[in-house]
Amino acid sequence: MLPFARVTVVGLGLIGSSIARAVRASMPTVRLTGYDADAEVRETARRIDLADDIADSAGAAVIDADLVILCVPVGAMGTAAASFAEELPAEAIVSDVGSCKASVAAALTEALPGATIVPAHPVAGTEQSGPEAGFATLFRHRWCILTPAADTDPLATERVAEFWRRLGADVETMDAEHHDRVLAITSHLPHLIAYTIVGTASDLEEVTKGEVIKYSAGGFRDFTRIAASDPTMWRDVFLTNREAVLEMLQRFSEDLSALQRAIRWGKGDELFDLFTRTRAVRRSIVEQGQDDAAADFGRSHE
Numbered sequence: 628m629l630p631f632a633r634v635t636v637v638g639l640g641l642i643g644s645s646i647a648r649a650v651r652a653s654m655p656t657v658r659l660t661g662y663d664a665d666a667e668v669r670e671t672a673r674r675i676d677l678a679d680d681i682a683d684s685a686g687a688a689v690i691d692a693d694l695v696i697l698c699v700p701v702g703a704m705g706t707a708a709a710s711f712a713e714e715l716p717a718e719a720i721v722s723d724v725g726s727c728k729a730s731v732a733a734a735l736t737e738a739l740p741g742a743t744i745v746p747a748h749p750v751a752g753t754e755q756s757g758p759e760a761g762f763a764t765l766f767r768h769r770w771c772i773l774t775p776a777a778d779t780d781p782l783a784t785e786r787v788a789e790f791w792r793r794l795g796a797d798v799e800t801m802d803a804e805h806h807d808r809v810l811a812i813t814s815h816l817p818h819l820i821a822y823t824i825v826g827t828a829s830d831l832e833e834v835t836k837g838e839v840i841k842y843s844a845g846g847f848r849d850f851t852r853i854a855a856s857d858p859t860m861w862r863d864v865f866l867t868n869r870e871a872v873l874e875m876l877q878r879f880s881e882d883l884s885a886l887q888r889a890i891r892w893g894k895g896d897e898l899f900d901l902f903t904r905t906r907a908v909r910r911s912i913v914e915q916g917q918d919d920a921a922a923d924f925g926r927s928h929e
């Protein structure tokens with residue numbers, strides 16, 4: 628049996644439109660409704676036939692939903708939830724796809740008192756955004772992490788887990804605070820580093836005019852893909868997951884200083900040992916089949 632019969636997606640960008648496409652592909656009998664605060668996005672969503680119905684207000688979009696998924700930037704979750712609070716059916720389950728969990732859960736609980744909320748984070752994406760960037764296979768063989776509160780009805784959590792399994796994801800459940808610390812190191816810090824290195828290179832004006840662009844086929848090019856990620860989304864992630872990101876950044880800065888010292892004092896063994904360890908990490912990720920298929924997809928569409 629399908630976990631949900633009437634699904635509403637609020638926010639029709641990369642992730643919302645990918646969910647819509649994946650629902651169409653894997654659960655074609657589900658009645659799918661979409662809403663986006665941006666009228667141009669709604670127009671595009673209608674033109675590309677993203678859902679059975681694209682509503683003109685958040686309230687109209689959720690009125691008969693049994694699952695509502697918020698796919699807006701993490702800083703907009705509270706406002707987006709408040710925009711349909713009055714019309715949300717009492718038995719509906721609310722979920723989201725935000726990249727940080729603890730403060731999003733707090734914002735949703737405040738905006739929707741008494742609602743059943745099962746926060747989720749599909750750990751899959753690309754540097755693109757908007758309704759035309761989505762694709763149905765984005766979540767296939769990728770993790771989706773659920774962070775229900777301790778008192779959430781386990782049946783509601785299981786229905787959301789089954790929804791994500793049907794979209795092709797592998798589902799894991801964890802505490803929201805733990806999620807935020809793990810993702811700070813595996814996702815948020817790498818983006819911060821990419822934004823920094825590309826920013827530094829572009830500040831070196833003379834170099835940028837010629838050589839950086841000309842010779843960016845290697846490592847730098849990989850950083851530019853990540854650094855092309857959506858500015859609104861990532862501003863919100865860093866402001867929302869502030870404490871965990873600052874903690875990881877402190878540790879990273881210490882390790883970077885140690886590397887700086889090793890280079891200054893010619894400690895080749897230290898460099899060699901670290902690079903050997905990091906190569907093993909990459910190999911074990913690839914062996915587990917968790918290498919970056921989505922990023923490769925993004926690259927192949929450049």
Ligand SMILES: NC(=O)c1ccc[n+]([C@@H]2O[C@H](COP(=O)([O-])OP(=O)(O)OC[C@H]3O[C@@H](n4cnc5c(N)ncnc54)[C@H](O)[C@@H]3O)[C@@H](O)[C@H]2O)c1
Nearest residue numbers: 638640641642664665699700701707725726752753756757
């Ligand atoms: N991009 C990724 O790689 C990725 C991966 C996993 C999770 N996420 C999370 O998914 C969410 C959406 O990211 P995205 O990449 O799809 O962004 P996106 O910019 O492609 O789409 C976001 C959409 O939300 C709409 N929106 C903003 N405020 C709204 C509101 N109050 N009501 C209704 N619509 C509103 C915008 O108009 C936009 O169309 C974010 O919370 C992000 O952290 C992103």
Ligand SMILES: O=C(O)C(=O)C[C@]1(C(=O)O)C=C[C@@H](O)C=C1
Nearest residue numbers: 726749750751752753754814922
């Ligand atoms: O592959 C990418 O482009 C991504 O940035 C995807 C990525 C990640 O860091 O892994 C980005 C943010 C998310 O919340 C989940 C996935």
